[in-house]
Amino acid sequence: MTPAPLAARLSVPGGPLFFPVTAYGPDGSVDLDTYRTHVRRGVEAGAAAVFACCGTGEFHALTPEEYEACVRVAVEAAAGRVPVVAGAGYGTALAVRYARLAEGAGADGLLAMPPYLVLAGQEGLLRHYREIAAATALPVIVYQRDNAVFTPDTVVELARTDGVIGLKDGLGDLDLMQRIVSAVRTEVPGDFLYFNGLPTAEQTQLAYRAIGVTLYSSAVFCFAPEIALAFYDALEAGDDATVGRLLDGFYRPFVELRAQGRGYAVALVKAGVRLRGLDVGEVRPPLHEPSEDHVKQLAEVIERGYMLLEKEPEDTK
Numbered sequence: 001m002t003p004a005p006l007a008a009r010l011s012v013p014g015g016p017l018f019f020p021v022t023a024y025g026p027d028g029s030v031d032l033d034t035y036r037t038h039v040r041r042g043v044e045a046g047a048a049a050v051f052a053c054c055g056t057g058e059f060h061a062l063t064p065e066e067y068e069a070c071v072r073v074a075v076e077a078a079a080g081r082v083p084v085v086a087g088a089g090y091g092t093a094l095a096v097r098y099a100r101l102a103e104g105a106g107a108d109g110l111l112a113m114p115p116y117l118v119l120a121g122q123e124g125l126l127r128h129y130r131e132i133a134a135a136t137a138l139p140v141i142v143y144q145r146d147n148a149v150f151t152p153d154t155v156v157e158l159a160r161t162d163g164v165i166g167l168k169d170g171l172g173d174l175d176l177m178q179r180i181v182s183a184v185r186t187e188v189p190g191d192f193l194y195f196n197g198l199p200t201a202e203q204t205q206l207a208y209r210a211i212g213v214t215l216y217s218s219a220v221f222c223f224a225p226e227i228a229l230a231f232y233d234a235l236e237a238g239d240d241a242t243v244g245r246l247l248d249g250f251y252r253p254f255v256e257l258r259a260q261g262r263g264y265a266v267a268l269v270k271a272g273v274r275l276r277g278l279d280v281g282e283v284r285p286p287l288h289e290p291s292e293d294h295v296k297q298l299a300e301v302i303e304r305g306y307m308l309l310e311k312e313p314e315d316t317k
Contacts, residue, residue, distance in 0.1 A: 005139070006085070006108050006139045007139060007166070009049070011193065013048030013049065015232060016046075016048065016221045016225075016229065017215065017216065017221075018048075018049065018218065019057060019217050019218070019219055019222065020035070020042060020052060020056070021057060021058070022053065022057045022061075022070060023278075023280040028284070030066045031281065032070070037278065038273065038278060039077035043081055046225065046229050047082060047221060047225075050077075050078050051085045051086075052074035052084055052085070052086050054113070056222065056265070058284060064097065064101060067086075067098060067101060067102075068101040068104070071084070071086045071101070071102050071106070072106060075105060075107060084108050085108060085109040085110065085111050085141065086105070086107040086110055088110045089112065091116055095112065095128070099138065100135060107138060109165075110140045110141065111140075111168065112142050113143045113148075115148065119147050120147070120148075122153075122154045125154065129142050129161070133161055137163075139164075139165045140163050140164050141164075141165060141193065143168045144168065144169050144171055145170030145171050149176075152182070152183035152184075155167055159192045160188055167180070167192070167194055168194075168195035168197040169196060170199075178211045181211055181213070193215060194214075195213065195217065196208040196217070197217050199258065199265040200258060201217050201219075202216070202220065202231050202246075202251050203251050203252065206235075206243070218232075219265065219269045220251075220269075222270075226306070227250060227309065230246065231251075234246070245308055246305070246308060249305065250301065250305035253304070254305075257297055261290060263283070267289055268298060270283055275295070275298065275299050275302060
């Protein structure tokens with residue numbers, strides 16, 4: 001593990017949060033060498049943290065052995081320069097198993113994803129995440145989305161749970177998030193962390209920032225780190241012209257393309273990494289590859305994004 005506590009390191013990130021894709025070779029097996037290169041390049045490009053084997057990293061498609069190997073490689077590639085957070089999920093017993101594998105591989109924390117399939121009540125969800133948090137010494141970020149949606153009271157109880165340091169929101173209900181932030185601020189004074197975890201989070205980050213959620217995941221960083229960094233820096237500096245230029249000219253077209261296929265939040269990102277010169281292989285089933293036309297459109301969107309970095313704001317008026 002890296003020496004500084006995870007919550008403190010994430011509180012002042014200084015860059016986008018990097019969710020690397022998982023690399024596969026021609027035979028479909030995990031390609032650890034390419035994965036190591038992908039993670040190392042992301043860290044060197046300015047990532048503030050590595051979130052390994054999470055949604056973009058196809059956690060759902062990895063065996064426990066592959067998962068452990070990938071987390072270990074991510075930790076080695078990061079080399080203590082930034083924290084490494086590993087995904088953990090499924091039912092409680094398996095989530096605990098993955099948590100312990102991540103701890104053994106040297107991860108700095110866990111992103112606890114929704115439990116598999118079931119629609120549980122608040123009491124059951126709270127017990128599930130408390131058992132994950134109690135299973136290791138690793139701090140836990142709870143991921144809200146799909147079948148894991150919390151009331152403000154439940155998040156207050158999560159914030160009171162030893163080991164739970166934050167909530168990542170993949171639901172997109174800003175009214176609920178505002179009430180959650182307010183309830184935790186009132187009932188549990190301290191530095192509970194919040195993350196915008198929507199796909200292509202940059203598209204909604206202005207809205208999230210307005211309710212105090214300043215941390216966000218960046219899938220774009222996987223294949224266009226310079227664009228992701230330029231957006232991050234502009235947002236931090238209050239450079240509305242650059243933020244608007246990148247939203248209008250790059251992020252909105254990318255999001256509209258992403259909406260053309262199910263699973264494109266992963267598959268399109270992986271195609272982008274390949275387009276940028278690193279062969280990370282295809283996605284595993286049940287995800288599918290983007291069509292040839294969509295990959296062509298993606299290449300055009302990426303090219304346009306890099307062109308925008310070369311323009312001064314007044315050039316777009």
